[in-house]
Amino acid sequence: TQLLEQSPQFLSIQEGENLTVYCNSSSVFSSLQWYRQEPGEGPVLLVTVVTGGEVKKLKRLTFQFGDARKDSSLHITAAQPGDTGLYLCAGPSGDNFGNEKLTFGTGTRLTIIP
């Protein structure tokens, strides 16, 4: 069974600070996806990383896929209250499927204090 562990589970920081959250596994994933979920809503895809060592930037968010494709990190620069939410990483599981059957991490609940 492929498991994804995210840390920290909860993070509360002041507006303007930088932060990094992590997604780790003992299994190799062909790709990893990061989602943000706000209360009462569904997860929204932020990015997909596919290649070991890959770095992708989305405005103030920087995503990195580990060289061995077992871990990923999300770094946020100058956090803003709008960044508040539950951040989930996910990777494909199962033998014959692509992104359809995803294993999700337990999430990092981020709160940015104005």
Added chain:
Amino acid sequence: NAGVMQNPRHLVRRRGQEARLRCSPMKGHSHVYWYRQLPEEGLKFMVYLQKENIIDESGMPKERFSAEFPKEGPSILRIQQVVRGDSAAYFCASSPPGNTIYFGEGSWLTVV
């Protein structure tokens, strides 16, 4: 282009009743997935369907749960004889074949 539409958004059922959750995929998407998010837990895969076919139901509880995606109309997740432990958010997602999946806003089931 409308996103994945789920209804009802909130549903309250008494123990022993049936719950039916509906999902209309995005236009042009032939694949539908259901995921469940229990309180304080992550999202768990339940079932993957294409039109009139169940492709993978490895995440579905063995009893009381069923899903369908008919030729016409929305996908339905049906939970019979609900129990308190079924209280959760149920998310539907859709995709074109082999492509990124997009999630709906969820249906929140509360069993009282």
